Amino acid sequence: MKRMGLFMIAVCAAAGVLFAVYSFYSTDQAIYVAVDGSDRNEGTLERPFQTIAKASAEAEAGTTVYIREGTYKEPLVVQHSGTEHKPITFQAYEEEEVILDGENLNAADGNLALVVLEGKNDINIEGLTFKNVTTGIMDETVMGIFITGSSSHITVKNNTVQGIKTWHKEGNGHGIAVYGTDSMKDINIIDNIVEDLKLGTSESIVLNGDIDGFAVDGNTIQYSDNIGIDLIGYEGVANNPAADYVRNGTVQNNTVHHVSSFTNPAYDGEYSAAAIYVDGGKDILIKKNELYENDIGIEATSEHAGKYAENIQMTDNLISNNFYTGIAIGGYDEERGGTRNTLMMNNTLYHNDMKDLDGGQLLLQYNVHDNEIKENKFTAGPSRIFIANFFRENRDNYLGENMYYREQDKKGIWIWKDEEYNSFSAFKKASGSDETSQYVDAEK
Structure with a gap:
């Protein structure tokens, strides 16, 4: 830690305010933390602090807090802001393994979290690495x-x-939760x-509330019993x-697999967890994600009547072997909202509906x-259904230049406005699908 001044305490008696100025730092200040350090040290590489709490209290704009390897049984509570050109960074020192373990966390306002910002x-x-935050209490969110x-x-970035x-x-519970109770911008959840x-x-991973501008890119979400990535609106947050x-954000280059609510006691054996879920979000690009062996690949709608997921672009995604369906849009019942002005283009949907659930x-x-x-x-997957549409409120949707691949002698099924079609030509007529769409033998 580079010091450019002496420790000072100034008291403004008239205002009744105590100001503690610990040091004047250079632009590129570094603070170090190690399990064998001491909070009485200076926080240098040779004499590191022992606790992350001490480092957070000392860190000001332009500071990088380097945490040495080991397990820290304390939360990281961010106490100060950086500035546009001088952020505050908390990171592992030279890629050492740093674990924040939540075994000893105490609840604050009903929340248990290893990072509070x-x-x-x-x-x-x-x-x-952040791990082991658990509860058996209904009113505690972990x-x-x-x-x-x-x-x-x-x-x-680059956390586990x-x-x-x-x-x-x-x-x-949430792995990573971002709740915009007031205006938020430029939120980046990366790798x-x-x-x-x-x-x-x-x-x-959830973003909820007043968030304008974000990126959820390059993450791996796996082996969880509910939604992978959720982008939410209209919940009163x-x-x-x-x-x-x-x-106004992107969800791209993520890999999400083995996300299923089937074993989750809150869902009574339903396959309802989406790898990526837009619930009332707007102006979002979902691109080049690989989504497999989840309940649903991508879902876009609003759970609130009169509200929509809208201006969502789903492009170039590989969506395969999901249990219920590949992509779902629209409300799951007539008490929900819907989906409008959304583009699904150049996606590959392969062998979804693996549990034969008519999705x-x-x-x-x-x-x-x-x-x-x-x-x-x-x-198509085992159900042989390409498109399933059991509601009649579908209108003004354009289908064009899609390729439907038949495998061996399995006849395809299309369901449109609650009518089932085994003939591709009959489906095209009913749906208004353009003549460039094709039903062909699968490539071997």
Whole structure:
């Protein structure tokens, strides 16, 4: 830690305020933490602090906190903000293995989290492992990383989050949770591993509320019992109801697999967990993700009546061997909202509906209109259903240039406005699918 001044304490008696100025730092300040350090040390590489709490209290704009290898049984509570050109960074030192273990966490306001970042800006968290946050209490929400308030310009990168578990049937847990209670911008969840989670009715990675501008890119989410990536609106999270939805972001280059609610006691054996779920979000690009052996590959709708997932682009995704369906749009019943102005283009949907649940490769549900479905490749699973549409509210949707691949002698099935078609020509006529769409033998 580079010191450029002496420790000072100044008292402003008239205002009754105590100011503690510990040091003046250079622009590129470094603080070090090690399990065998001491909080009476200077926080240098040779004389590191012992606790992350001490380092967080000392870190100011432009500081990098380097954490040495070992297990720390304490949370990281971010206490100060960085600035646009001088963020505060918490990271593992030279890729050493650093574990924050939640075994001894105490609940605060009903939350148990290993990282708490509330109302702070320009913060980076990199290269750390967060694990073992568990509860059996319904009213405690367990989380690996919790970002809330008006926090902006946040990057969470190259971390591992594992073993976050609620054992209560009606409990809640998150691997990484971002809740925009006030305006948030520039939220980046990049190249993390999120795994081995028991989430109750919640999600592995979630962005919820007033978030305008985000990237969820390059992450691996695996072996969890509820939704992989969730982008939510209209749940009353934001203080400004008009801005209570996630928008203007990307979800790309993620791998999500073995995400299923089947064993989750909150869902009574349902296969309802999506790898990527847009629930009321807007203006979102979902691109080049690999999604396999989940319940649903991608789902986009709103769970709130009169609200929509809209302007969602799903392009170039590889979606295979999911249990219920590959892509689902629209509300799951007539009490929900819907999906509009959404593009599904150049996706490969292969052998989804593996549990023969009539979800097909593409599931169109309630209140689906003004969407484009084009240039996709469909290969049916055991149900032989390519497109399943059991609601009649479907309108003004364009289908064009799609390829439907038959395998061996298995006849394909299309369900359109609750009518089943075994003939591709009859389906095209009923759906208004253009003449460039084809039904051909699968490539060998």
